[in-house]
Structure formats: structure tokens, C-alpha cells
Amino acid sequence: MNQKKLDALNQKFAKVSAEEVFQYAVRKFGKKLTLASSLGVEDQVLTHMFTNETDGVDVFLLDTGRLPQETYNVIEKTMTQYAFTYRVFFPNTTAVEQMVSEHGPNHFYHSLDNRKECCNIRKVEPLTRALDGYQAWITGIRRAQSVDRAMTPFFEWDSVNDLLKINPLIKWSKDDVWDYVKRHDIPYNVLHDQGYPSIGCAPCTRAIQPGEDDRSGRWWWEEAVKKECGLHVNLKDKNQ
């Protein structure tokens, strides 16, 4: 989809709710639509919406092999509550074995290149497989999560994976998310109650202090502008 069409789409939906964007996505793309879940609270909201909108819920997750136990617990709880199973993608075994054999289990702490290598092997490559054959994917990105997400539109083109990326929750505040979760009794990761607004791999996530932005507990040893794992970075950004 070219930029002109994207701009027109974003303009058309400029004043609608997250639910309406979500419903449009389900109507338009049907079985060619998938939801990427990190098991964070925003993705739990979207999983709930998905189960309300359609019988054939298509939600995938990337099991990096370094997730906290609390995340596995919420995976199981969500499967039970909504009676569905996730499509689960693991990293390529040979690539992980080679990386860990050569550099040890924690080399991502030692340089940005190392960290990107680990994220590429454990997340970005599996994501490519997860999105293969789909026309659109949904994410739980919110503009208020961090400075580098502040301009995110409802609809953007994922030039790396060559499909439409839809972000229904961009305008929601943290309170909007939690109000929705409580109202609908949606299961969530207990780490959120322990000061973790954003949860990824265990060794790369920590609790934040009051006043810090939501993503500051991810890769906390890096500069704020570099804090993406590659899942939400387009080709032009990857080359910077």
C-alpha cells in the first residue's frame, strides 16, 4: 500500500475508537489478519477484543526462550479463559546454539550490536515466519509508551515484512488500558503489579521508578532512542 492510500486510511479513521479500528481490521482482512501478543497488558486487551469479534482467533507469540515464568503463567491462564491456543514461534535452534556457544548466555549486555543480534535471532526472524502469508497484523503499541512511539499512526506499512500494521490502541492512556482490563476481567501478567509496565525477556526487563516512561525498564542500560527490539522498526529505520 502506498503512502497516499495510508494517509487516506488514517484520515478516514482519525476520529474513531480503538474498537472500530479493530472491527474494520477483522472485517477487511478476516483470516489474513493476525495479532502479535507479547502478553503485555495492551495485547491482553486486544486478545479479548479478538475473541469477542471472531470465532477463529489468530494470535501468535514469540517464545524467545528467555521469558519470565510469570509470562508463561499468563499464557496458560489466557488460553484457559478464552479457550483458544496461540501460534507459538521459537527461534532457530542452530542460530541460538551458535550464538550462545560463541558468546555465552548474556552477551547482549556488552554492546548494542550484541543485543541486536540476540533480538534478531530470538524475535525478528521468528516474527518473519509468524507473519508469512498474512496481509495485516495488529499490535498493542500506544503513543504514550515512549518518545519513539509518539507519532505512531493507526495504519502503517511494515516494509520489512511487507504487510499492513494496525495499531488500534495508539490513543489510549495507561488508565484507559487498565480500566478496560478491570471492566472485562481480563487476565494479565502479575509483573505489572510489581512495577513492570512493559514486559519482555527476563534478563532485559526490570521494574521502573515513578515518572519514568513505560519503556524505560526495557534494555535500561541503553540510550532511550535505541530501545526497540526490531519488531516495530521499518527498513528505513533499521539502516540508520
Ligand code: SF4
Ligand atoms: S530482549 Fe534480551 S534476551 Fe530477549 S531477545 Fe532481546 S537481547 Fe535477547
